[in-house]
Amino acid sequence: METILSIKNLSVQYIVGKKIVPALKNVSVSLNRNDALGIVGESGSGKSTLGLSILNILPKEAKITDGEVCFRDRNIFQLNKEEIQTIRGGKISIIFQDPLSSLNPVIKISEQIRETLKVHHQDFSDKKIKELFEMVQLANFYGIKDSYPHQLSGGMRQRIMIAQALASNPEILIADEPTTALDVTIQKEILELLKKLIKEFNLTVIFITHNFGIVYDICSRIAVMYNGEIIEEGKTSEILKNPKHPYTRSLLSVIPRSKQKIKRFDVIENWTME
């Protein structure tokens, strides 16, 4: 098995005034090609910090105090500007909960996608952009291509984000709660779409979520985070059947027993753990 991403002994702190908030403590985890790793854990446990660290896009108040993130054999933290540019949004893409904060409000959506294609040296013709719209099941290309992000619904914006994330033909997709802000029916549609695209693009995935239903359906492995550490990690089926850590057990105990056998995310509304 080819290891594509490995995070080794990663520690990150946020410095807020005089206060130091340790957000990641000695986190190590690696992904083989085509793994789909679900990262679960309560709010504030460090999930997003981990996702942002992988692309070295932490806010300026964050400090990486130890460790490395290797894409294949290259430590991301040691790359120069040009090298990181080819990886960030190129080889590794990220999608967030809130597409409005990631899309530029004053640029037409099709032009934002064109920009991404240009940066990553891909075909940026209208034909290619139309194909990307179709890929994320936005059929009405000519009707919406000149829209600005705020003119679209939340679900449509999330589709644009996905199109943009996949435009560069990445190897790894990091999804940080990509459906949390959407209505339940739209959540299901977006999850189905993501699941389909993960397969089609042969992606290696890190899926950050509060929702065990999503993990169950999409992820081959789970890492459970608590207070900045990965406290348990392994195959999804094994962890769900036989959680070893008391914290994992307590997370799972909030899922009604009747739902524990259901394998689809039809029931995800009841599976969150906040």
Ligand SMILES: Nc1ncnc2c1ncn2[C@@H]1O[C@H](COP(=O)(O)OP(=O)(O)OP(=O)(O)O)[C@@H](O)[C@H]1O
């Ligand atoms: N910009 C920041 N400045 C200061 N502290 C931060 C910042 N971002 C995160 N933190 C702190 O770092 C810790 C980890 O936060 P992080 O956002 O990674 O958690 P999370 O697991 O993604 O939570 P959620 O499920 O709510 O998204 C928390 O204690 C949080 O308060």
Ligand SMILES: [Mg+2]
């Ligand atoms: Mg988060």
